[in-house]
Amino acid sequence: MVTLGLIGRGAWARIIGATLDSLPEVRWVPLNGPGASVDGVIIANRSKDHVSSALPFVEAGMPCFIEKPLATCLEDFLRLKAAAGAAAGHVFAGHLHRFNPAAEAFCAALPEIGPIQSATALCANGKPRDDTSVIWDWLPHPLSLAARIFAAPAERATARSLEGGARPLRVAAQLSYEGRPFDLEASWLSPDPAFRITAAGTRGRLIFDDKATQKVTLIRDGKSVALSYDPELPLTRELRAFVELIRGVRDNPSPVEEAEEVLRSLDAIERSAAADGAPVAINWPD
Numbered sequence: 296m297v298t299l300g301l302i303g304r305g306a307w308a309r310i311i312g313a314t315l316d317s318l319p320e321v322r323w324v325p326l327n328g329p330g331a332s333v334d335g336v337i338i339a340n341r342s343k344d345h346v347s348s349a350l351p352f353v354e355a356g357m358p359c360f361i362e363k364p365l366a367t368c369l370e371d372f373l374r375l376k377a378a379a380g381a382a383a384g385h386v387f388a389g390h391l392h393r394f395n396p397a398a399e400a401f402c403a404a405l406p407e408i409g410p411i412q413s414a415t416a417l418c419a420n421g422k423p424r425d426d427t428s429v430i431w432d433w434l435p436h437p438l439s440l441a442a443r444i445f446a447a448p449a450e451r452a453t454a455r456s457l458e459g460g461a462r463p464l465r466v467a468a469q470l471s472y473e474g475r476p477f478d479l480e481a482s483w484l485s486p487d488p489a490f491r492i493t494a495a496g497t498r499g500r501l502i503f504d505d506k507a508t509q510k511v512t513l514i515r516d517g518k519s520v521a522l523s524y525d526p527e528l529p530l531t532r533e534l535r536a537f538v539e540l541i542r543g544v545r546d547n548p549s550p551v552e553e554a555e556e557v558l559r560s561l562d563a564i565e566r567s568a569a570a571d572g573a574p575v576a577i578n579w580p581d
Contacts, residue, residue: 297538300326302348303339307362311339314530321538329355335541337534338362339389342427346371349386356384360537363389363435365554367427369562376551385547387537388554390439394533396525397510401492401503402443404513404522408496414444415478416492419485428462430454430565433481437492438470438557444494445472448556448579452563455572458484468564479564 301312301323315323324331329351335358338349346366352359353375365388366372379386392398405411416437424432441449454468465482490505499515511522539545563575 297321297335297541298333299323299538300331300333300336301339302326302328302336303362305340308339310530311337311534314528314534317531318535318538334358335360335537337537342424342431343367344426346375349375350378353378353384353386354382356382358385358387358537358541360387360534361389363391363439364427364431364558364561365389365551366558367431369558372555372558376555379551385540386551387540387547388439388549388551388557389533390435390549390554390557391529391533392436392505393439393549394536395505395529396527396532397505398440398503398529400511400522400524401494401501402440404501404511405444405494405496407499407513408494408501408515409498410496411445411475412495412497413476413478414441414492414494416480417489418479418481419487419489420483421486421488423464423483428459428466428565429464429481429483430466430468430568431561432483434466434468434479434561434564435557436490437477437479438560439554440492441470441472441477441560442553442556444492445475445477447472449477449560449563449577452560452567452575452577453572454564454568456568457482461569463568466564466568468567470560470564 336352337360338345339362349359349361418433449470451471456463458465468479470477492503494501502512509521513520536548540547559577563577567575
């Protein structure tokens with residue numbers, strides 16, 4: 296039996312708890328902080344509290360699942376990464392769509408459209424938050440798949456706050472990957488939920504639409520082909536992977552090191568939006 300501690304009381308934390316109830320040989324207990332005897336911890340509270348809630352567990356070497364965003368600023372993320380490295384513990388980055396079977400089918404089909412030339416992403420709902428901006432809330436989803444799409448790190452970001460000013464409620468951004476653009480729009484002001492990525496290659500286009508009944512479509516030679524994928528819910532697959540990591544039957548499939556590109560891209564987008572669209576280079580330490 297694996298016992299997990301769950302920090303968080305909001306709607307998503309409740310969904311996580313219900314999903315854990317469906318996994319065999321898993322039990323969970325609500326936590327407010329360190330002290331309980333558990334095998335791992337899931338951080339699913341307010342975004343701005345993720346790092347401060349996680350650090351005591353990470354520093355103790357406890358396997359720790361942290362919902363997106365891992366942090367709400369790059370400085371906090373780097374503190375988290377350093378703590379994980381010092382303790383040699385596992386930090387599991389909660390990037391849901393890395394475990395979405397439809398997103399996996401989308402990524403697996405990318406070679407079918409030839410070398411990638413560009414991509415777009417639309418992320419929207421009508422649920423503003425008061426603990427972060429739409430940049431840190433919505434854009435981790437498409438950015439967690441960007442490495443699979445472009446097979447290269449982002450080099451530069453430009454962004455503008457379309458509504459909300461310094462803490463955007465709606466934002467438009469572009470990342471450059473070896474000169475190839477990834478155009479992103481994220482909004483908390485839409486009555487119609489959306490999460491859609493379109494990749495354009497030299498031989499066609501590929502669409503991942505998480506809100507559609509048919510989520511993955513290949514368009515090539517003037518024809519649209521619906522691609523198949525496993526119907527399992529992404530959260531079930533993601534939490535099972537964390538449990539298997541704790542049991543020692545698999546390596547960490549979503550380590551903090553792989554999340555760094557996402558966090559550096561978010562930071563550059565935020566800084567560009569604050570500078571009214573001025574380009575911001577994404578610099579990696581030597």
